[in-house]
Amino acid sequence: MAVFGIDLGTTYSCIAYVDDVGRPTVLRNLEGTDTTPSVVFFESPDNVVVGATAKDSAVLEPDLVVSRIKRDMGHDVPRVRHGRPYTPEEISAFILRKLADDARTDTGEPVEDVVVTVPAYFGAAERDATHKAGQIAGLNVIDIISEPIAAAITYGLLNPERDHTIVVYDLGGGTFDTTVITLRGGDIEVVCTDGDHELGGADWDDRLVEHLAERFEQEHPDAGSPLLDKQSEQQLRRDAEDLKKTLSARTQHVVRVMHEGRVATVEVTREGFAELTRDLLDRTVEITRRTLDTAAAKGVTSYDHLVLVGGSTKMPAVAETLQKELQLEPRLQDPDLAVAKGAALYAFEETYRRLLRAGEHDRAEDMAARAGLSPDQQERIAARTIKTVASRGFGIVVTDRDTRRRTVEHLVHANDALPAAVTRDFYTVDPGQTGVDVEVMEQAGSVESGELEDNGLIAEGVLRIPPGKPAGWPIEVTFALDTAGLLQVTSRERETGEALELRVQIGGMSEEDVAESRAALSKVQVS
Template sequence: MIVGIDLGTTNSAVACFRNGAPELIPNALGELLTPSAVSLADDGQLLVGRPARDRQSTHPAQTATVFKRLMGTGRTTQLGRHTYLPEDLSALVLASLKRDAEAYLGAAVTHAVITVPAYFNDRQRKATRRAGEIAGFTVDRLINEPTAAALAYGIHDRQDREPFLVFDLGGGTFDVSVVEVFDGVVEVRASAGDNRLGGEDFNDVVMRLARETIDPADALAGGARADRFEAVWRAAAERCRRTLSEAEEALFRIVWDGKEHVATLTAHAFEAAAEPLLHRLRDPVLRSLRDGGLRSDSLSDIVLVGGATRMPIVRRAVTRLFGRFPNASLHPDHAVALGAAVQAGLKARDAALEEVRLTDVCPFTLGVAAADHDTFGNLHHDVFVPIIERNSVVPLSRSHGFQTIVDRQTKIQFQIYQGEARRASDNVLLDTVEVAVPRRPAGEVRADVRFSCDASGLLEVDVTIPITQQTFQRVVSEGDGDADTLDARRSALAALKIHPREAAPNAAAMARAERCYESFLGDQRERIGQMVMAFQAVLDRQEPHAIADLRRELEAMLDAMEGERFL
């Protein structure tokens, strides 16, 4: 069976396509969103999802979040004695979603369509694919997040639509795609984005505003204590930002060293402080319209996707940018996963989707570094020569011819880059291909370089030397995705103690109670402490019915204290 997965910065979700429609799959807690968080518990078990996220403020050194932003960088995260790459942490989240799907569907789930930000480069896409493979999936396709959202929006009533724009602002990334639907074809005309812009950056704004009023004297002294304070501070900032999405003012509140610190923040001050972030939303929108050959007034709709689009300041910014109100009919947190499930249904050739087809684009320009002469005969190196221009429809294949520049040259080296800069070295180096050529005078030996890009945005390079009829082929790779490496990392993760799915509700309740204990004072804190001790005692007795009853009682008490729980 195949599923669609939205692997998000803040939250992830899994969905399937059955009975003619996409369907979200709940996790072990009965929730449709699983926080993209991993935490190492005191007993050495790895917690994933809400149990992990609730430990972020109490155990920041043992908890990892927002690791999607590190995909493809090779940077590692230390949890206890183990070191994890971002794709390892992502694989733990994906494996948790896989177990949830199998429990819900009652069948083995072996294949997946996984979403990525439209502006993820080749390294980031390969890292995402590896994460899926480490988790035990065969990754049939990577699909751009706004493209997935467009699928969810574009097929729900099977009507043709003039070009519309998908505005996708999530927890860590921002994507824009211009899409058109006609005769059952969902066609992406252009994509653009910013991989370092999302809800987390707006949380940073709230944190800076709060620091103008609240500043515990030793909070920034460094070390583990400062790390814990930062986690508490960030959690309070997210709660405050979400409240500002529904009210004109909100309380920023933390408990530190037994003292309560409170500041009142207004929506007006938040919007003024976030103006630089709001301005960054403009450039990707303009680029996507320019590449798609459209004006904003020719768009039939502006569709909002991603949890961060709930913020009124973002909706006002979009309204000002386009001169009209955006469409918020899609659930901002569910649209991408539902679209991924539609793509999974297309891969499985579901009968309900027989007349639906999808075309996507390559979001970056792909080319090689070359040397060229100017009009005065001077030779310039590090010149970027595009072979596949950004926003070309994929799958596609393009070629470009090159010649030797030195007499009796014995080899040609092609450095393959991804990006838009004029100087090749200012772009992202993907790989290097070196080919042998016969010794001839400069200009007599030609090399034809062909780039072929598939629907997932992955690249294959062919270099042909016509004079010798030799062809060199390379699937572009940064060198760490071979089968042996994947097997070794999959085995290493399998050897760890992963918290069993059935025990996730208990771990989540305990982690939430510990976080609330630190957040409240006085009688409320004492009540939480007593309830936690009672819950631990029931857990030790291993009586399932008693555990379930007391867990519900604990959660009801915490719900009453916290009000409506945010996700």
């Protein structure tokens, strides 16, 4: 009974499982690498290519390639390829299918039950979209967990000797978050989290792209910008990513920028690269400081380690700056693979615990035996708890009866302990109202605000009211946010003898949409 953990990344993804000696193991793809580029090439309406080949195809056929789709999760921004619009969930499903198919080839076992990780700062809509991407890919998504929790599970496995309080600094390809976590006797508790899901290593790449293009234009002002030609731009992006990686090992490197038959030779130093991107790194430090301040308000003021996760933390400037600014010793911990390994461990342990709770002790024991777990290890797994917090605040739009001003009243707040269930009464504004609009809002900025523009609409619906009711008629609203960060909103009109209930589904795709996409995309070949 194999279960798998998937790190679905902005730029690279990978999949892992617990092997027959109880170790979390990353499975290599058919190309022989641990990580797969999160790039999709729509070769034809019936054939999709994912990974390194797709990334290479971006240079020659950029209009048929999609990358960085993770940044669009939870948003209605379809990409049209071969005349068909594909949602972010569907494009992510192709990446998940590639990972699952390659893992099945590697292990000889079907990939069905999975845990998928998301950035800690992902909101309800993004988490729901990730869950639906897994469903479209034909997978049973056991749970959605935050990347820092997955990293902390791996950290706990590698450092079992004592309890720890750690800061997880997670700088991936497209997202950044920082999380304070305590590990006590094997239990994991998130104290607080913060982040920016539009800040990541891809932004460092973009700065290099702009710099290289600018240097080319300075040398060849009559040739135009390479950024105005899609093929030249894609090649430049490949060169910029390679340059970034090279500057992690070398102090300088030379790049040849080619466009319109012209060539510019550009030398970039590690120091120069750090200066180009100083403000980006400073933003991560600012968010980390804010997280430490929030933790301090909760009574956590000392730390054992600053754990660096995500491939972008391999840039030397990251560790150097964090140590200087925060006076914490950074520890680079398997940055590319730690999240997938932690997700695999979580998937294994959660499946084991669910079997025990369901009374299926024989299956649980068989699962433990296959992984070579001792009775003590089984006992620890059965007892382990993981506690997390809300990444953002959630509320509904309310209208002042006198001024008619519309604001957001939050029922769940950022860093509230999960699961959270809050019920509150709200009231109609006008006499004789036959319905109320239920508008579910999510905190958009780093600070909670009641202003509409500081929040994003993630779901809406209409609850009908019996006729003839006076103004101020009560409406009960319940927000239930589970440990995966998925939100369920229930709005109820209470009256003797009857009750009307509206369930608001978070996310752009309905369950019917998901089923249709799963059926349609199952006919598409993914390689």
